[in-house]
Amino acid sequence: GAVVSQHPSRVICKSGTSVKIECRSLDFQATTMFWYRQFPKKSLMLMATSNEGSKATYEQGVEKDKFLINHASLTLSTLTVTSAHPEDSSFYICSVPSGGDDAETQYFGPGTRLLVL
Amino acid sequence: GNSVTQMEGPVTLSEEAFLTINCTYTATGYPSLFWYVQYPGEGLQLLLKATKADDKGSNKGFEATYRKETTSFHLEKGSVQVSDSAVYFCAFHPGNMLTFGGGTRLMVKP
Numbered sequence: 001g002a003v004v005s006q007h008p009s010r011v012i013c014k015s016g017t018s019v020k021i022e023c024r025s026l027d028f029q030a031t032t033m034f035w036y037r038q039f040p041k042k043s044l045m046l047m048a049t050s051n052e053g054s055k056a057t058y059e060q061g062v063e064k065d066k067f068l069i070n071h072a073s074l075t076l077s078t079l080t081v082t083s084a085h086p087e088d089s090s091f092y093i094c095s096v097p098s099g100g101d102d103a104e105t106q107y108f109g110p111g112t113r114l115l116v117l
Numbered sequence: 118g119n120s121v122t123q124m125e126g127p128v129t130l131s132e133e134a135f136l137t138i139n140c141t142y143t144a145t146g147y148p149s150l151f152w153y154v155q156y157p158g159e160g161l162q163l164l165l166k167a168t169k170a171d172d173k174g175s176n177k178g179f180e181a182t183y184r185k186e187t188t189s190f191h192l193e194k195g196s197v198q199v200s201d202s203a204v205y206f207c208a209f210h211p212g213n214m215l216t217f218g219g220g221t222r223l224m225v226k227p
Contacts, residue, residue, distance in 0.1 A: 034215075105151075105163055
């Protein structure tokens with residue numbers, strides 16, 4: 001199956017700074033990637049759909065100016081948390097749909113744990 | 118609206134015990150159903166899936182049957198191992214994105 005990587009795996013930053021998280025599809029090209037947020041002991045919440053060559057699609061309630069998404073290439077999407085605050089501390093996960101006849105299955109990255117002090 | 122409900126954990130079992138994690142969904146139509154597993158420190162992995170009514174998904178000793186009548190997709194395993202300790206997520210695909218249940222943490226003790 002596909003391998004999806006994320007970098008960094010863990011980041012601690014000061015309040016007010018910006019943090020960039022990378023998501024890479026290592027096995028195949030992806031025109032679409034998904035970004036999720038997972039709160040402690042909670043399920044994954046879809047934040048946005050990253051689209052190569054066009055603007056990301058954000059879910060209701062997600063601030064697009066706060067969470068900047070750039071789908072730079074067919075193998076790379078980045079999520080930048082701008083002016084981070086402690087309430088942004090969370091586990092951020094990206095995924096890549098498998099495509100083809102099995103488009104509903106997604107391959108997930110290992111996640112990035114963000115802690116904002 | 119579309120939603121997935123799964124039993125809250127944690128579920129604590131002894132090794133070789135029988136496991137059931139309940140999952141029910143609310144959706145229009147008949148979406149594909151999934152179970153994903155998240156091992157400690159790792160990302161989610163697809164465990165099994167079923168795409169239509171009465172289909173049975175199976176993998177690594179786990180099984181789940183797509184029950185249209187009860188809108189359920191319960192996860193079962195006959196004999197759990199310590200290595201099965203993880204968080205299990207029921208999910209479905211009602212449109213163009215996955216919708217997840219709240220997750221159930223399973224702890225298996227030797």
